Amino acid sequence: AQKITQTQPGMFVQEKEAVTLDCTYDTSDPSYGLFWYKQPSSGEMIFLIYQGSYDQQNATEGRYSLNFQKARKSANLVISASQLGDSAMYFCAMRRDSSYKLIFGSGTRLLVRP
């Protein structure tokens, strides 16, 4: 069975510092995709970054980068130079098999301290 695990229910980071949010996954499918979403307290889900299982390089989008370690089945999100507006829930998700459906982890609540 495919599964996403986020082991950090909550994290604190000082403004302007970098933070890593952990995500491990379990799948037997050779082809899969990994996504990170941000959910502010207002409730909407904001797409941040995508990594395909065959991508050779780690994905980057502005201050977001994905530390993809395929052998360890981990896809950690790195946020550089944290800002107060980064305070939110962060969800890791995996596209399963050959479908368009996603399964989500339980999320990590990040709080950026001024």
Added chain:
Amino acid sequence: EADIYQTPRYLVIGTGKKITLECSQTMGHDKMYWYQQDPGMELHLIHYSYGVNSTEKGDLSSESTVSRIRTEHFPLTLESARPSHTSQYLCASSGLPGQGTNQPQHFGDGTRLSIL
């Protein structure tokens, strides 16, 4: 910015009422999804559609039903609301026809439903 809209944003209503949550997108995506999310918890897929007249149940059993008569519209209906239906409902869409599975899902702002 993704163009996917959900109404209402908030709904407080009594038990036994029929409810329809609206979801529309203007991106031409053929794939649409409904998720249910309790506060601070993960999202659970309850319905999805890969095109007009195509609907499937998701992983979490739900008493709600959906329809997909037009590409851009994917409403969710509860025939008789109960307090156990209290939750946030998020609609999403992804991918133009023919695009691969690496396309992200774009979400609406959600509907926070409270059944008294």
